[in-house]
Each structure stands twice: as structure tokens, then as C-alpha cells.
Amino acid sequence: MAAAVATSFPSSGSNGRLPLLLILLGVVLTALFIVAPVVVIFAQALSKGWSTYVAGILQPDTLHAVLLTVLVTIAVVPVNLVFGVGAAWLIAKFEFPGKKLLLTVIEIPFSISPIVAGVTYILLYGGQGLLGDFLMEHDLQIMFALPAIFLVTLFVTSPFVARELIPLMQAQGSEQEEAATTLGAAGWQIFWRVTLPNIRWALLYGTILCAARAIGEFGAVSVVSGNVRGETNTLPLQIELLYHDYNAVGAFAAASTLTLLALLTLAVKAWLERRIRH
């Protein structure tokens, strides 16, 4: 398809050198600007050999951070998956006043700086926050503890699934579901049998993006976690800690695991995008 576009581009035949030059420029810039940072992570992580690298990853604090990150991700992703499907169902299948506003509110976390997100949570649940006195009275510790990391990660990753599903479900329309209703199918039956098979790839794609962000979130978590070593450090925070402790190899070793995960995400994303298109 794209080949057809390229050949039908009117001037590509008359002057063959410009496209080549542009492609070359694009490839070189991408290699220098986007690929090199990834290469440097592995180069630094392996700079003192394999055994130091492995030891760097297997440090107890780092392992604990991995565990915490996995826990938070496992807790956050299902919640935002359900929210995303519900919100997409609402927006794609029904007409109601205020729909545009609702769409904007769903997208808010995307346009907010993670630091600002962290601040809003501190001002809500912190000691001087809106609910501070209430939480103190009932002896509930949310800020600078696991619940805060969980909540702020929910905030930051909430639009991912919804944003993948809404345009797809809007494009698909409601004919199939309506037909199923006419034939007497019940609500959940329609969802499991008709809607879910139609949206499964986009749902998986949105879920992966949501998980990737939950694993990698730094700014917002950094504000609300309180940075207690080995207790509320997620993996990105642990990387910062090691880096500032002049343990560069340890920091890059931990970073290399997240980098591998990012590359895997990209590969799955490319694969899923092709499936969604077909």
C-alpha cells in the first residue's frame, strides 16, 4: 500500500536523490537521538562484566523494589481495565448530554504533569490535606505509604485502556449488539459474546500500555512515596537512589530490566497494531 503511494508520488522519479537523503537523515538522527540512549544503558550496565551486572540486579533492595512495582501494577491494571471498558461502553454506545466534557475529564491525567498529580494527592490525603484531619482521627495512613502509590498510579494510568477502546468502539457502532438484544440476549451475554471478541486486541493493547506506564511511573510516585529505602521504593525510584549513591552499575543494571520491558512492549505493540488493522 505504502509502496503504491511512494511510486505515485509525482516527483520521486524525476529526482531520486532527495528521498534517499531524507531517509538517511531520518535514520541517522533516530540512531543518534533515540537508539543511542538504549544502547548506553546496556553498555553502562555491563561495563564491569556480567557478574557485577547480575549482582547489581540481585541486590535485595532492588529485588524488593521489583516486587513492589509488580504488586502495584497487578493492583492497578485490573481496576483501570474495568474502568476503561465501562467508560468506552458508555461513550461509544449511548448519547447523552455532557459527553464531550466527560471525554475531556477522562483525558485529564494525560495532560497533567506527574509532579502536579502527586501534589494534588498530597493536598488531598496528606497531613495538611483536605482529608488530613479525618484520616488522622481514624488512624489511616495513606500518604507516603503503599496506598498513595496505588492511588496516584491509578490516576496517571487511568486513560490508557479507555483511549484505545473509545475510537474503535465508536467506529464499530452498535448494530451487532442491538441485533443481539433483539434476539433476546442479556446484557452481560452481549458483552462477552459480541463486544469483547470485537475489541479484544485493542483491549490487550491498552492494557499493555497501562501496565508499562504503571511500571515506569516516576514523578508522581516519587512525590507520594516518601522514599523509604526498601519499603516504598518502586523500581524507577530505586534507580534514582542507586544513581545518586554513585552505584552507577547497579542503577543501569536495574534500568536495563525496565529497558528490556520497554522494548518488549514496543514489539508487542507493533504486532498488535497490525492485528487491529486487519
Add this chain to the structure above:
Amino acid sequence: MTAIALSPGAARPNKTGRVKARRVLPGFGLALGGTLLYLAIIVLLPLAALLLKSAEIGPDGFLRLLTSPRVLASLQLTVSAAALATLFNAAYGLLMAWILVRYEFPGKRILDALIDLPFALPTAVAGIALTALYANNGWYGQFIEGEAGIKVAYTIIGVAVAMAFTSVPFVVRTVQPVLEDIQPDIEEAAATLGAYRGVIFRKVLFPAIFPAYLTGCALAFARSLGEFGAVIFIAGNLPFKTEIAALLIFIRLEEYDYPAAAALAVVLLAGAFCILLVTNAIQAWHMRYKMKG
């Protein structure tokens, strides 16, 4: 695919009587209630807390907090570096969108996938990687700083590099689909009429992609304004010199100076919303443009 046999009959009433058919499906109440409740608790309540707490500061206090030299310096640095980063991405992003849509070459699919890398890579990881590259003993730093004498890490250039890296996908991914949708026959017609390639690009292609291009740049700029993780490692974080606004918020929080943090957070929030309004306006304008054309 699963229900093709069912759809033809149902398609007709839906197209003619969309409004009538809208509440045929179940789940409206549950989806509406659940979505609103969740958004209220997770998104709106924290935002309300920020606005209420900032309101307590009062206009005078607000102004005093925001006009302190250190805050002004951080805002100036953040906006300038974000502008530099956006300028770079405006050029690089357009180039990438163009070659990914227009040309066919080996490795194109990999190049396309790599564009998303800055979104997939955690910002803290990007931050230490960029610092390792651009610091004076790094792969790039030893040449740029040692040979050319230009300091990148721990200067505004370093801040801009980190911001540019994390916002790369915006311009590419907003321009790419629009460029794909342009029918080649418009250009062919222009070429048949004797227009040169440069003229075709300026008069035919660029106006068509311009709204998307502007939106992509605005989104990249917004992301750069709020970026934290990637920037703080390479910035050096010297007050008045290389301290971005997001970091200053973080520092104020660590000092338990919540009013100052809240005031600055409100400024960043207001900036983000202004950009959101601008991009929405661009899209509305683009829709009108499309209708006319």
C-alpha cells in the same frame, strides 16, 4: 466477523433512527454511575483539593509566591527549554512522519516502532541514559564539550534534550495519519499542471497537514513543560540556573512548604489546560476547514 449474519438487518434502523435506538442496549446506568464515581474519586477530588488549598493562599499570597526570583527563574527556564525542545521535534517529527509515510525502504517498520520508544521507556531510565551520553565524559559529551566546547549536560541545552526525547512521538504520531490520508491524485494533478515539488509541498500538502502539525507541536510543548523524570538527572538542578518548575515544586514539598508547591502546581496546571484548549480549538478549526474543502 462474529455476527455478520445479524448486522445487515440491524444496520438500517440504526442509521435512520440513531436517536431512537440509543437506549436499546443495557448498561447505561451502571456504566454512567461507575465512570462518574471513579473519575470523581481518582481525578476530580484530588484536583479539587489542589484548587481549594490554593484558594486558601489568597490572591496576594499567590502573587508573592509566584513572583519570587527563584520561581520566575524556574518558569523561564522551563518555558525556554520546552520551546527549544518543541522546535527540534517540529523539524525531526515532520521529517520522520514524511519518510515513514512516503517512502518504502528496508527496516522501515523497525524505524516506525522506534518512534514510540520514548513513551515506552520509563522517564527515570531515559534520564540516566541521556546523562550518560551527554555528560562531559559521555559518548557525546566528550566530543561536544571537549572538542566543540559546548556544555550540554547541566545547562538549558541538556534540559531541552531531555524534554525533546520524551516528547518525540507527539509530532510524528499526529502528522502521520493525516499524511497517509492525503490522496496522491491531488499532488498528481498539481504536478501535471507543472508545479514543482517544493511548490506542491507548500501549497498542497502543508496546508492539509498544518492543523495536525500544530496540534502535535502543542502536545509536545505541553509534555515538555511538565516533564520531570528525564530532566532532573541531566539538568544539574542549580537554583536560578537549571532548576525546572516541576523540580521546584518537588523541593517545596520536601520542605513541607505546601502553599508554595500548590501555587506553582496551579500555574503548571493552568498552562496545561490552556494548551488543551488551544489544541481543541485547532481541531474544531480543522473540522470546519475539512467541511469547506
